[in-house]
Amino acid sequence: MSERLTSSNNDTAGDTGAGCRLSPWARGVSPSPTLAVDARAKALAAAGKDVCGFGAGEPDFDTPQFIKDAAAKALADGRTKYTPTPGILPLRKALADAYNALGFAIEPSQVVVSPGGKMSCYLAILATVGPGDEVLIPAPYWVSYPEMVKLAGATPKFLPTDDKGGFKITPAQLRAAVTPRTRLLILNSPSNPTGAVYSGAELRALVEAAAAAGLFILSDEIYEHLLYDDVAPTHPALLARDAAERVITVSGFAKTYAMTGWRVGTLVASKPVAAAVADLQSQTTSNVTTFAQYGALAVFERPDLARAALDAMLERFNKRRMRLYNALNNIAGVTCFRSQGAFYLFPNISSFGIPSAEFCARLLDEELVAAVPGSAFGAEGYLRLSYATSDAVLDKGVRRLEAFCNRLPRK
Ligand SMILES: Cc1ncc(COP(=O)(O)O)c(C=O)c1O
Helix, strand or coil, X not given: CCHHXXXXXXXXXXXXXXXXXXXXXXXXXXXXXXXXHHHHHHHHHHCCCCCEECCCCCCCCCCCHHHHXXXXXXXXXXXXXXXXXXXXXXXXXXXXXXXXXXCCCCCHHHEEEECCHHHHHHHHHHHHCCCCCEEEEEECCCCHHHHHHHHCCCEEEEEECCCCXXXXXXXXXXXXXXXXXXXXXXXXXXXXXXXXXXXXXXHHHHHHHHHHCCCEEEEECCCCCCECCCCCCCCHHHCCCCHHHHEEEEEECCCCCCCHHHCCEEEECCHHHHHHHHHHHHCCCCCCCHXXXXXXXXXXXXXXXXXXXXXXXXXXXXXXXXXXXXXXXXXXXXXXXXXCECCEECCECHHHCCCHHHHHHHHHHHHCEECEEHHHHCCCCEEEEECCCCHHHHHHHHHHHHHHHHHCCCC
């Protein structure tokens, strides 16, 4: 018997049969709980159940027609071959121009277009941390950050926040968590799952604390255009000392233009970091689908149509946000933080005294309402509700949630 077979005889975790075994990375990674909730809700709906889905992480609108037309034209024109790994030059140039109009000072070579903002985040992490390094992640967090950090061999270190503190970390909290091994801070404003948005002053203080500790900052701004209550957008890359070297700005087209299935994410960084990200991409996914890049380019070629599409979506989202926010705060035992961005609310359900995973499992079984437990985001005692769903589903879902809560004993 080979050495490989005998050495694994006490441990069958990850065994795929025939003496073959999954890697430590595959054994260590957790599947996305948000995608799992969405898949379960869709499966129930496909089986004819009247499910109210609050699990979605994507706009329920279609991609604007002018973007689809641009991609269809690119396809018809034969744009079907590889492009440069970091993306077609017109798109990188348009992105650089858009960032420079905000006050950045970048060249197209500092822009990398990747298959989704998720990949942009992962490549940013792979480019900046490795085994033995620590990464600071404010909690509640987007479910993929800790897994990506672990896949890079580094260790996630969480900075807890709560609704009373507006789901925001403080500079003192950041400073206290830094060790000689800390390399990277991840910021996500507007936040998934809470919808919290840092003010410019709050971000500046955090960025200064991170700069003093010599950290890279991954600023995930995928929800940057989904803002309410007249909140102004803020970009850590414009606030940092040595910003150009320190901050990696990630965004994309998925949430802003209802293009989640297109897989077009963007990253802006210093030249060495952008080059490292492009090299990593060149050995993994190569470029984003060519005609999808031309579809994304249409956003810059027709800014009038892009703005109109975004404004129409924002108006709908904002109405739903307030409708859901008010309805949640009217349920006895539930209190809800007022989000100012993205399309999520993160109500506090701790008064019922049961774990959020149990709360959500029972809510789906008993009332056919799909929500994601706060525990999935590293914050017990909350739920994440996405209002990227129709008004009818929203109203019906809230009525069912209220009926469910009214049946539960309170602490
Ligand atoms: C906080 C955050 N970052 C990044 C992404 C990735 O977006 P995509 O890969 O669809 O561009 C998501 C998607 O859910 C997200 O919520």
